[in-house]
Amino acid sequence: MAELAGLDDPKMRAVNTKHGDDHGVNLTKLRAIAKRLKTQPALAQQLWDTDDTAAKLLALLICRPRAFDRDQLDTMLREARTPKVHDWLVAYIVKKNPHAEELRTAWFADPDPVVASAGWALTTDRVAKKPDGLDLDNLLDLIESGMKTAPDRLQWAMNHCLAQIGIDHPDHRARALDIGERLQVLKDYPTPPGCTSPFAPTWITEIVRRQNT
Template sequence: MELSSKAQKIYSAIDKETTKLGDLRKIAIEIKKDHALAMELWSTKEFLPRQLAILIMDKKLLNQEVIDQLDNDIQKHEFDERNNLMDWLMANQLSKDKKIISLIESWENSPSKLQRRVFWYYQARLRWMGNTNQTNTEELLDLIEKNLMKEEPEVQWAMNYTAGQIGKWQEQYRDRCILIGEETGLYKDEMVAKNCVPSYLPKFIPIEVAKLKK
């Protein structure tokens, strides 16, 4: 796809070595919503232009078919980039529309590992945004206990993170969530940078709970 002059100008201004997320957000604020331009930037197949594209998409034009195509495109990126793009899409577009949220809630058994990741990450997001009065917590924990170690790494992280958020915010499930980490050993040997919270649930949950008490 040949870029329009407007898209080419924006594309040329993005430097993969120096452009930061904050820079992309500033550009997006100036552009506002422009779905056609978003699709042009998306067609470059490059990480940063696609991040910007997500910010200026029109969520009203996103449906399962369009999301599936975006998903297929994202799958072609390397591991960290594809997770970043799908999480970015969820946070900035998919979670902003009630109709799309209904789709997200149907993705638990999606054939797409990235859509399954979104299902779980959205459940975690509900809780860290303060919506802890959820009726499906027992069901989610049952599924995590049953399927966590069978899942793809992309989905495992989101399932584990959901258990972490449940354990952080809902005291009645805290011991059960810590036990999930102890029994699976998932992320037990993970090395994290200073001041970063480890993903291993027996460490993650106490650290996060301590923050709540400050």
């Protein structure tokens, strides 16, 4: 904890705070600590049990993803209220866990929009990697009816799913583009030079162009 505190950069903390995170540790340096520590489930649990975001992020890098049961992961997600911890928990732990699909369906319909956003993130992963069994038309229906007014993090997750459907499934691309154009979600999102806009029609068109080049 002292080492993490020593890495805290006030300027980085100020930038992260604008995005809802409350840490100032350079993530490259955090990963270097994790590489040094290697897998240590007991230490990971101690770090997770703190109220410190950097410690929780480090915990996710040194734990054993497949060791958690369903209820543990559900509790952890509901405790992960900062965006980076939430994102890393889903990406690095839940996706690699045997309970991922069960949690996907449970979280997808959760009334808490932050929890629901995790369900949508796992659904987007399936859209890209294991679409068999998914009702893509129904997903597009839900996006069309709910994305415009969804809270920010849920909206972002739904938008990613919309883009992924348009990118990976040509039969649904025209509808995905149409939904994005009509809803205009994230159309004016500030995008650095050289980066692809998260506005779904632009995102879909650019990635498909690259794939066909």
